[in-house]
Amino acid sequence: MAELRALVAVKRVIDFAVKIRVKPDKTGVVTDGVKHSMNPFCEIAVEEAVRLKEKKLVKEVIAVSCGPSQCQETLRTALAMGADRGIHVEVPAAEAERLGPLQVARVLAKLAEKEKVGLVLLGKQAIDDDCNQTGQMTAGFLDWPQGTFASQLTLEGDKVKVEREVDGGLETVRLKMPAVVTADLRLNEPRKPRRRRSRCSRPGTWAWT
Amino acid sequence: MASLLRATATWGHFPWRGYCSRIKQGKLGEDFVQALRAVVGSPHVSTAAAVLQQHGHDESMHRCQPPDAVVWPQNVEQVSRLAALCYGHGVPIIPFGTGTGLEGGVCAVQGGVCFNLTHMDRILALNPEDFSVVVEPGVTRKALNTHLRGTGLWFPVDPGADASLCGMAATGASGTNAVRYGTIRDNVLNLEVVLPGGQLLHTAGRGRHYRKSAAGYNLTGLFVGSEGTLGLITAATLRLHPAPEATVAATCAFPSVQAAVDSTVHILQAAVPVARIEFLDEVMMDACIRYSKLDCSVAPTLFLEFHGSQQALVEQVQRTEEITQANGAFHFSWAKEAEERSQLWAARHNAWYAALALRPGCKGYATDVCVPISRLPEILVQTKEDLKASGLTGTIVGHVGDGNFHCILLVDPEDTEELGRLEAFACQLGRRALALHGTCTGEHGIGLGKRQLLQEEVGAVGIETMRQLKAMLDPRGLMNPGKVL
Numbered sequence: 001m002a003e004l005r006a007l008v009a010v011k012r013v014i015d016f017a018v019k020i021r022v023k024p025d026k027t028g029v030v031t032d033g034v035k036h037s038m039n040p041f042c043e044i045a046v047e048e049a050v051r052l053k054e055k056k057l058v059k060e061v062i063a064v065s066c067g068p069s070q071c072q073e074t075l076r077t078a079l080a081m082g083a084d085r086g087i088h089v090e091v092p093a094a095e096a097e098r099l100g101p102l103q104v105a106r107v108l109a110k111l112a113e114k115e116k117v118g119l120v121l122l123g124k125q126a127i128d129d130d131c132n133q134t135g136q137m138t139a140g141f142l143d144w145p146q147g148t149f150a151s152q153l154t155l156e157g158d159k160v161k162v163e164r165e166v167d168g169g170l171e172t173v174r175l176k177m178p179a180v181v182t183a184d185l186r187l188n189e190p191r192k193p194r195r196r197r198s199r200c201s202r203p204g205t206w207a208w209t
Numbered sequence: 210m211a212s213l214l215r216a217t218a219t220w221g222h223f224p225w226r227g228y229c230s231r232i233k234q235g236k237l238g239e240d241f242v243q244a245l246r247a248v249v250g251s252p253h254v255s256t257a258a259a260v261l262q263q264h265g266h267d268e269s270m271h272r273c274q275p276p277d278a279v280v281w282p283q284n285v286e287q288v289s290r291l292a293a294l295c296y297g298h299g300v301p302i303i304p305f306g307t308g309t310g311l312e313g314g315v316c317a318v319q320g321g322v323c324f325n326l327t328h329m330d331r332i333l334a335l336n337p338e339d340f341s342v343v344v345e346p347g348v349t350r351k352a353l354n355t356h357l358r359g360t361g362l363w364f365p366v367d368p369g370a371d372a373s374l375c376g377m378a379a380t381g382a383s384g385t386n387a388v389r390y391g392t393i394r395d396n397v398l399n400l401e402v403v404l405p406g407g408q409l410l411h412t413a414g415r416g417r418h419y420r421k422s423a424a425g426y427n428l429t430g431l432f433v434g435s436e437g438t439l440g441l442i443t444a445a446t447l448r449l450h451p452a453p454e455a456t457v458a459a460t461c462a463f464p465s466v467q468a469a470v471d472s473t474v475h476i477l478q479a480a481v482p483v484a485r486i487e488f489l490d491e492v493m494m495d496a497c498i499r500y501s502k503l504d505c506s507v508a509p510t511l512f513l514e515f516h517g518s519q520q521a522l523v524e525q526v527q528r529t530e531e532i533t534q535a536n537g538a539f540h541f542s543w544a545k546e547a548e549e550r551s552q553l554w555a556a557r558h559n560a561w562y563a564a565l566a567l568r569p570g571c572k573g574y575a576t577d578v579c580v581p582i583s584r585l586p587e588i589l590v591q592t593k594e595d596l597k598a599s600g601l602t603g604t605i606v607g608h609v610g611d612g613n614f615h616c617i618l619l620v621d622p623e624d625t626e627e628l629g630r631l632e633a634f635a636c637q638l639g640r641r642a643l644a645l646h647g648t649c650t651g652e653h654g655i656g657l658g659k660r661q662l663l664q665e666e667v668g669a670v671g672i673e674t675m676r677q678l679k680a681m682l683d684p685r686g687l688m689n690p691g692k693v694l
Contacts, residue, residue, distance in 0.1 A: 017355050037359050077359050189547035192358055192452045 004155075004177070005060045006049045007117040008083065009108055009138075010042040012067055012074040013128045028097075038074045041123025043081075045183040047190035048153055049121050050082035057155045058119070060084045064111055066104050068093040080193030087111065100129075105137030112142055117178065119160065124149050124182040135182035145175035149184040237277045237322070241298055245280055245322070248290045253281040253328070264305055264315065264323040268370070270574050270622070271313030271657050276303055276323035283328050285403065285443045292441060293407030295322050301687045302405065304437040306346055306376030311575060312656020314380065314436050318691035324441060327373065332356055333444060340449045341398055341418040346375035346442065353447075362449040365390035368652065369558050375442040381434030383652035385485045385557075388477075388610030389516070390450055392652065394433050399446035402432055402439075405683045410440065418446045431678070436654050437689040439682050453484070453516030457526055458550040459543035461533045462508040466490060466593065469509040470586040472536040473609040477582065481528050485514035486610040487557055490593070493564065493604035493617075500563035501556035506540055511609075512557050514550075560606045564617040568602055571619040576635050578642035579613035579651030588645055592616060592638060599634045601627070613651035640665070655693045663693065 052058040063078035065071040075086035125132035139146035147162030265275030301321025330347025367384035383392035399413035412428035463469040607614025639649040649662035
């Protein structure tokens with residue numbers, strides 16, 4: 001399992017602490033000049049991937065984000081938390097408004113195959129749209145097993161044991177890898193990213209597609 | 210809400226010497242209230258009884274003394290105009306932040322207008338490369354750290370409550386991290402203060418956020434800890450620190466209080482840069498174990514936290530383990546993952562509620578003395594003996610790294626005899642600390658209840674100097690009357 005690579009998808013959203021204001025023309029919410037940060041569930045996914053790497057169960061953690069150029073900030077946060085590489089799938093700002101789970105899932109599926117990863121980790125949902133679809137759709141496109149709403153994740157040989165939080169309580173599933181897992185709140189408590197500017201020679205390469 | 214209304218009728222007040230009773234019982238004139246409305250707008254002025262009650266007390270045992278009106282200024286210009294208005298009419302001014310104080314600092318002993326500053330809640334300027342940030346009074350400690358979480362910086366002063374940062378500056382707050390990162394006094398670079406007459410003062414100069422200076426008198430230091438008696442703090446420039454790379458929390462049980470405190474002294478003398486070192490006595494541990502369902506032994510315990518790089522942590526933990534074992538410690542355990550650490554520290558932070566749960570229906574009072582570390586074993590042992598002698602129910606929890614500890618005493622607010630014993634105990638403890646070259650309050654402030662002890666602590670010349678400063682800045686004595694002096 002030291003050959004296992006993990007792909008973590010992170011989304012840039014309006015910071016959870018910001019008071020959302022509707023635009024005067026009612027076409028959406030105000031995003032200009034508003035603080036954005038990584039989706040909290042994506043932070044949990046990154047933290048889990050980094051912990052697996054620290055336990056030497058995963059060889060490389062690749063973070064990916066789809067959207068306008070500001071997504072690089074979100075990727076930098078993922079790198080500061082311990083991810084090895086960041087991939088920014090650049091989507092111009094005008095089109096980014098119409099970017100939804102279906103499109104992102106297609107991108108993630110393609111990247112997962114291209115990067116030959118064994119585990120795709122995502123947050124269970126984004127706090128701006130609450131869709132809770134991207135992970136499931138990605139698994140669908142890849143035809144990989146999925147363990148969603150994970151509150152515990154354990155690697156067992158070539159399988160991943162996922163304890164899921166479901167309406168009736170907890171459910172445990174064993175998935176044969178490669179697999180897709182989406183992170184729920186109680187999976188872990190993410191670390192604060194290290195001060196990025198003082199990092200000297202971390203291999204933070206960028207790939208534009 | 211019902212308990213608040215009941216509180217005014219049933220809580221006896223502390224017969225501390227020098228305690229001010231309400232001098233002016235009258236309400237404010239209608240045209241004065243209209244003038245307040247003209248400055249901030251009708252929605253931001255209230256004279257409703259429930260609102261006044263809410264603003265007349267904090268988290269302490271001092272009885273609720275509501276103001277005559279509450280205003281919510283939206284910006285510093287309004288604060289300035291309101292202050293000038295009140296001062297001109299001889300109406301007392303009481304600043305209010307989150308109401309989480311522990312010494313009755315917001316009780317309106319002479320009535321007046323309460324300035325609730327929480328609507329001013331912007332983070333005005335963040336300078337990550339300079340490690341500084343400017344915040345308004347409505348920004349709380351947790352809100353700031355949440356805002357900073359992506360920058361690799363944090364604000365370490367952690368008094369437990371999610372208090373307003375400007376309020377923390379006003380009361381000279383400290384917390385569990387002070388042993389390594391300092392108290393609020395060491396972390397305030399500049400303050401924007403509205404003086405009683407309405408003038409705006411920048412204690413270190415407008416917009417300045419240098420790390421050090423030798424320019425003129427230290428006005429910032431004057432206002433930190435002034436508890437709203439010299440002016441209203443409307444913005445604070447704070448020093449930020451780099452967030453630690455890794456953190457490890459540890460607990461360690463000891464056979465005796467002496468052993469635990471000796472260990473603390475040795476750990477500090479060995480220059481281990483411990484970030485938090487907290488002491489809980491066996492009564493407190495028993496309460497915490499029951500309340501938070503911890504898996505620990507009922508014995509005097511140290512809770513420690515270490516910050517640093519991975520290698521540094523290994524060394525720090527190893528050193529500490531050696532020292533504690535040399536002092537007879539048993540059961541040294543540590544937690545690395547964030548969830549386990551949170552659980553451990555939540556149990557420590559819930560100490561207050563755990564103590565209250567020991568005697569349901571009672572109110573809590575926390576003493577706050579601070580002595581030189583070398584005298585800590587002595588005073589802790591003495592305090593435990595005094596506790597037994599007085600027959601009060603109390604637990605001890607403390608920031609032993611600073612020589613500061615809290616005795617959480619549980620009393621029935623209806624039992625005047627017990628309240629009397631509480632007052633005697635607290636006074637005696639304060640005097641013991643003073644006798645050991647310490648202070649009667651390490652972090653909670655003087656507020657209403659410790660004014661006599663302040664006089665004994667700083668002496669006649671000290672008090673006279675403070676009175677002269679107060680008279681110079683607030684000649685009419687309208688800024689938060691009845692507190693500190």
